[in-house]
Amino acid sequence: xxxxxxxxxxxxxxxxxxxxxxxxxxxxxxxxxxxxxxxxxxxxxxxxxxxxxxxxxxxxxxxxxxxxxxxxxxxxxxxxxxxxxxxxxxxxxxxxxxxxxxxxxxxxxxxxxxxxxxxxxxxxxxxxxxxxxxxxxxxxxxxxxxxxxxxxxxxxxxxxxxxxxxxxxxxxxxxxxxxxxxxxxxxxxxxxxxxxxxxxxxxxxxxxxxxxxxxxxxxx
Numbered sequence: 041x042x043x044x045x046x047x048x049x050x051x052x053x054x055x056x057x058x059x060x061x062x063x064x065x066x067x068x069x070x071x072x073x074x075x076x077x078x079x080x081x082x083x084x085x086x087x088x089x090x091x092x093x094x095x096x097x098x099x100x101x102x103x104x105x106x107x108x109x110x111x112x113x114x115x116x117x118x119x120x121x122x123x124x125x126x127x128x129x130x131x132x133x134x135x136x137x138x139x140x141x142x143x144x145x146x147x148x149x150x151x152x153x154x155x156x157x158x159x160x161x162x163x164x165x166x167x168x169x170x171x172x173x174x175x176x177x178x179x180x181x182x183x184x185x186x187x188x189x190x191x192x193x194x195x196x197x198x199x200x201x202x203x204x205x206x207x208x209x210x211x212x213x214x215x216x217x218x219x220x221x222x223x224x225x226x227x228x229x230x231x232x233x234x235x236x237x238x239x240x241x242x243x244x245x246x247x248x249x250x251x252x253x254x255x256x257x258x259x260x
Contacts, residue, residue, distance in 0.1 A: 093174045099249045104156035106242035110235045111149035117231035121224040134228040141201040148198040152191050185253035188246050195243035202236050
């Protein structure tokens with residue numbers, strides 16, 4: 041107190057500003073928290089699967105499963121039976137190898153199965169051994185896209201050719217529609233029908249894989 045007047049206390053000093061080091065640490069923590077919010081799946085080996093990797097692997101598994109199913113039903117399509125035509129008993133021998141269209145379907149589905157298996161083995165080696173993404177570069181993505189597109193077209197071609205086949209055996213019997221003989225060759229027709237259905241389904245799967253490749257290329 042001076043001359044009867046009360047002196048005011050001095051204002052507190054302003055808080056020290058954040059140092060550059062503190063700002064850097066805060067930024068790093070924010071980035072780590074942001075990464076934790078990204079959708080990912082941690083594998084048992086310590087690697088991280090992104091959502092895109094999971095989609096790619098799922099499509100590869102579906103492509104291989106549908107191709108194997110189509111091929112398996114076709115190679116087991118065979119039957120020996122008899123049919124009556126105008127009072128005459130005719131022996132019918134049916135087998136998938138009697139038709140070039142069925143042989144083409146088996147060849148395409150076998151190629152697609154080997155291709156999908158190779159892609160799965162490559163992807164698994166990258167994830168488990170190299171700890172790298174399923175698709176490491178744009179060049180690899182373009183190659184995979186080309187393979188998927190070719191196989192999608194080949195599957196559609198094989199399914200269309202097999203569904204329009206008109207040759208049952210080597211004796212030269214021809215008919216206008218396959219179901220005319222399916223009363224006597226029911227097992228054979230069932231196997232062929234399932235094989236053709238899975239061939240078209242496999243075509244859809246490879247087309248979906250090609251679309252996924254385009255999405256990856258557009259975002260990387």
